Amino acid sequence: MAAFVFDACALIALADDEAGADILESYIANEENDCYVHSINLCEVYYQAHRRSSEAEAVKLIEEFLEIGFMERSDMDTSFWHSVGNLKSVYRRISIADCCAVALTIRLGAELLTSDHHELDILAERAECPVVFFR
Numbered sequence: 001m002a003a004f005v006f007d008a009c010a011l012i013a014l015a016d017d018e019a020g021a022d023i024l025e026s027y028i029a030n031e032e033n034d035c036y037v038h039s040i041n042l043c044e045v046y047y048q049a050h051r052r053s054s055e056a057e058a059v060k061l062i063e064e065f066l067e068i069g070f071m072e073r074s075d076m077d078t079s080f081w082h083s084v085g086n087l088k089s090v091y092r093r094i095s096i097a098d099c100c101a102v103a104l105t106i107r108l109g110a111e112l113l114t115s116d117h118h119e120l121d122i123l124a125e126r127a128e129c130p131v132v133f134f135r
Contacts, residue, residue: 003034003110006070007101008044010113010134011037015045015061020115020135027113028069036108037065039074040100073104080107087128094119105129 004027006014013021027033042062049058066072083103088096098119105112111130114120124131 001032001034002030003036003108004132005036005038005101005105005108005110005112006041007037007098007112007114007116008041008048009115011041011045011065012048013115013134014065015049023134024113034071034110035069036071036073036104036110038097038100038104039072040097042072044097073108075104075107080104083107091119091123094123102129 006024010024012018014024028035042065045065046058046062049061080103083106084096084099087094087099087102091099094102098114098116101112101114102120102123104110106129111132112120113132113134115133115135117133120131120133123129124133
């Protein structure tokens with residue numbers, strides 16, 4: 001089994017059928033893959049959908065992600081938030097939400113799926129965790 005963590009931009013790309021969505025869909029379709037998302041990243045997707053549409057549509061979108069097999073992780077124990085804080089301290093340009101995705105990726109021994117080059121290229125270069133850029 002392979003484990004993958006999707007950040008908010010990956011989920012938005014799926015929802016909006018943006019460039020790279022087909023690549024992301026292949027990860028989800030592979031039954032040997034476990035696909036995770038941190039609650040904070042779901043919150044990002046939720047509020048953006050709510051802003052663009054409505055609360056009902058935002059709720060529906062999150063439910064659809066969970067129904068297709070994403071596993072929500074709400075890790076926020078002391079060790080986890082220390083990891084998030086350490087990442088944010090070192091990589092100041094990376095958002096707290098992305099730091100949650102990175103910390104979850106590290107915790108699970110997974111790979112992070114993202115398109116956030118402007119924030120995460122440096123992290124990939126320094127091999128903090130495996131990062132797959134889908135576009």
